[in-house]
Amino acid sequence: MRVIGLMSGTSYDAIDAAAAELSLDGDSLVLEPLGLVSEPYDGELRAALAAALPPGTASVAEVCRLDTLIGQAFAAAAVRADRELCGGRAELVASHGQTVYHWAEAGRVRGTLQLGQPAWIAEATGLPVVADFRPRDIAAGGQGAPLVSLVDLLWLRGRPGTPVALNLGGIANLTAPDGTAFDTGPGCALIDAAAHDFSGGRLAYDVDGALAARGRVRAELLERLLAEPYYALPAPKTTGKELFHVGYLHEALARAGPLPAEDVVATLTRLTARTVADALRTVGATEVLASGGGTRNPVLMRLLGESLPGVAVRRSDELGLPSDAKEAYAFAVLGFLTAHGLPGTVPASTGARHASVLGSVTPGRNGPRLPAAAGAAPARLVLR
Incomplete structure (x- = not known):
């Protein structure tokens, strides 16, 4: 499956779009990196995002506006990655979105908010989109982070x-x-x-x-x-x-x-x-x-x-794992696991009560088009 992973981190300087060919081979998850494109936020949107992040405050109207504008920016990055890295043959987009608030109190995480409405990505690419990865782990008692830990464990095993x-x-x-x-x-x-x-x-x-x-x-x-x-x-x-x-x-x-x-x-x-x-x-x-x-x-x-x-x-x-693109590749992997009905968390890493299949799926132009559920979770990550 050809998957595009979209990521913008806490530095909120750009949207990284990494494309990967992913497949299951026995107990291995095989990842072939196809490349990375990076789209800087335009100055006006970055300034608005900076003003909304702590210690700033944002109205509900501004949150709505940012959710749309960030979603459109992520959609543009996904379209470019599909065109330049996948030859127009991507099958799935996995979007982390832009974290604007992670609600932690007394060592416990109670909620999290990532903006970047996935409907804009699905509409622009025609592809199903897995997004909103963190809340399911939090609902299961976890911290919702770091979600890349599963990929790290498979990779370094x-x-x-x-x-x-x-x-x-x-x-x-x-x-x-x-x-x-x-x-x-x-x-x-x-x-x-x-x-x-x-x-x-x-x-x-x-x-x-x-x-x-x-x-x-x-x-x-x-x-x-x-x-x-x-x-x-x-x-x-x-x-x-x-x-x-x-x-x-x-x-x-x-x-x-x-x-x-x-x-x-x-x-x-x-x-x-x-x-x-x-x-x-x-x-x-x-x-x-x-x-x-x-x-x-x-x-x-x-x-x-x-x-x-x-x-x-x-x-x-x-x-063999590009340091600038690693997190975007990690979310491509998490999206792939969700598409196959496989968990994307490690309870020992996040503190959750159990492992969870992550995210919500926004159907593409022809519906979800997801593969049949896989049997067992992979035990290692192999870079091709």
Whole structure:
């Protein structure tokens, strides 16, 4: 089955559309990557989305407007991926949507909201669309994240030692071979917020880690940030920009006094490296396979490596899974599993009472056109 996976993460800079040929072969799920296209949000839509995200607020009217506009943007990305990567022969679209709120209280997730109305994708492509993946796991008592943990476990099964998959997006998360999976805290979220804030909106992120490279870590600010209670919570746990947003940064800086932008970004980069490394040590990582936008920050990757002596830290590209496209491929896999009636969660990873078939299906032009339910869930992921 040829599937397009659509993803926009907590950095909300672009919509990634990855196409894959997926098939079941005995107890293996075979994935042949077909490529990635990335569609940046236009400036007006990105600004409206930024204003709606915490600590901002949005009216019901604005939520409705964003749901439509993001759905149309996702539809355009899917049409382009079908044309350029699939030759017009895609059979299914799996859309994560754009997370705008993840409702967590006292370590429990009570709800989540991803915008990007899938009807626009189905109408534009004519294909069935699997979307709204997270709520089913939450209804079963889980955190609704990190959902890529199932794909990580299938992918890393059989590797020696304790290989751990790490995603360095706006929020960082990891998956260990025993099924332990959780958000470690901010990946690039606070770094991006500082770069944007100090540059007056000119920079969306610390390009090539240039600001961090010029700055020095401020120990007092770092210690204050490390006192955040989230880091001490037990797994499974999830977080997002509901906590780690620009207002959170402003509050920390107000108590630190005026500091150069370079020093703030250097300190935040060290914070991410430190909290991620601490989390990786708790699961006994002997090898780290990293993906996500943070892997393009050489300062962050260097600090992470220095914090984990004796542990190989490499990008997922080295194992054949493109780091920039990994999450989009993961949702293509989850959509494929849903289409075959197979669960897409690991209870040990999300804390749910049981594994669940995820998402809701929006029929395509000719109805759902889904395959017959498969018998057994795959035991491993094979990259072709």
